Amino acid sequence: MFTLDQARSFVAVAEELHFGRAAERLNMTQPPLSRQIQKLERSVGVELLDRDNRRVALTAAGHAFLIDAKRLVVAAERAPDNARRIAAGQLGEIRIGFTAASGFSLLGPLLAEISERMPKVHLDLSELVTQEQxxxxxxxxxxxxxARPPFDEKLFESALLFSEGLFVAVPSGHRLATLPRDIxxxxxxxxALIMHSPIKARYFYDLVVRRVEVEHKNVRHTVSQILTMVALVAAGRGxxxxxxxxxLLGVDGVRYLRLxxxxxxxxxxxxxxxxxxxxPALGGLVDIIKGGLHH
Incomplete structure (x- = not known):
């Protein structure tokens, strides 16, 4: 197996195409540099350089090896700094799950704030219902x-992001849209009702049946996503x-009425x-959440 020093030596020679200049760049003399390259070629099992008294050139294998060797050297140079940044929560990855409905209003401002305050942290997003999250x-x-409540407070820490009203979505020309008062x-x-699935959209289902006098005989469709619901309303299905x-979905042909x-x-x-x-990066995200989003 070749060493990092051998890879670094090869990159210098491959870029300079001159052993003398490469040795100077590496603050070493030419004989040990030549030995490093010879050991590297023995380890890899192929010639990486064509060399004679007048010139140094890369072989086809050398060109291919140079790409990976550069990556290896750069990664090695970054590794200590990356480790320190990761420990400080400034670098790394945060994996966020979200319900489809939360994406309407909150996800954009949250991602903008994370990008501004934690620019080196990679975000991985997954659309999942609460139980999947x-x-x-x-x-x-x-x-x-x-996610939507309830969840086990012994297992999870939490912060309320926002609360909002429950409205009735009706087709634009519906008689309810002409009433001069709240519904x-x-x-x-x-x-005719388009209702939330009691299994896949349990939070909204429970919320509605606790708050509203629902006539279950009037339920025409049962769906799990708010967008699907609104599209069915626009189509006049209920x-x-x-x-x-x-x-915020901007679906044409729908009015939203207060109860x-x-x-x-x-x-x-x-x-x-x-x-x-x-x-470690989660701490920075929690600070953003608890500090409130600027939107």
Missing amino acids: VNALLDGDLDMGL LFADLRDE IAFVPESAK AEITDDPVELHAIWSRESRN
Whole structure:
């Protein structure tokens, strides 16, 4: 196996194409440099340089080896600094899971803030429903989730990112869109409903059935994604209960109406992360979350 010193010596000779200049660049004399190259060629098993009294040139194998040797030398030079940066949380990778609905309003500002304050940290994003995020966090496959409650507070630390209202999405020409007031539950009694899946969209399903007097016989479609819901509303298939941020989807042909009997902002999104996490970069992300996003 060749050594890092041999790779460094080869890069110098390959770039200078002159043993004297390469030796000077490496602060060594020419004979030990020649021996390093000879040992390297024996280790690799092929000639890397054509050399005579007048010139030095790379062989075809030498050209190929130079590419990898440069990478190796650069990586070796960066490694100590990278290790220090990673330990300080300034370098590395953060893996973030998010629900589709959280991407409407929060994901963009969050990523912009991370890029500004942690520019050397690579972000890996995964769109997952809350339960998938919880499993990935426990398995160590995610560092942070942007998820809906409930979750086990003994296993996870969390921070409320924001809460928002629950609205009714109706087709633009719908009779409810012409009412000169907020919508009442009684107004919805005979309406065809597009409802959240009690399995794949459990958070929204539970939220709606706890807060709204839903007539289950009126449910025409059951889906798991807010975008799908809004698209079905636009197509005239029924009305749907959606978070206020669904307005940001920009789907034509849909109006978003306030429910008079819901006076708070019941739709919550939390950042959650494992109490057992060992990723140093996570601390910087938590600081951003707890400090509040500037959006």
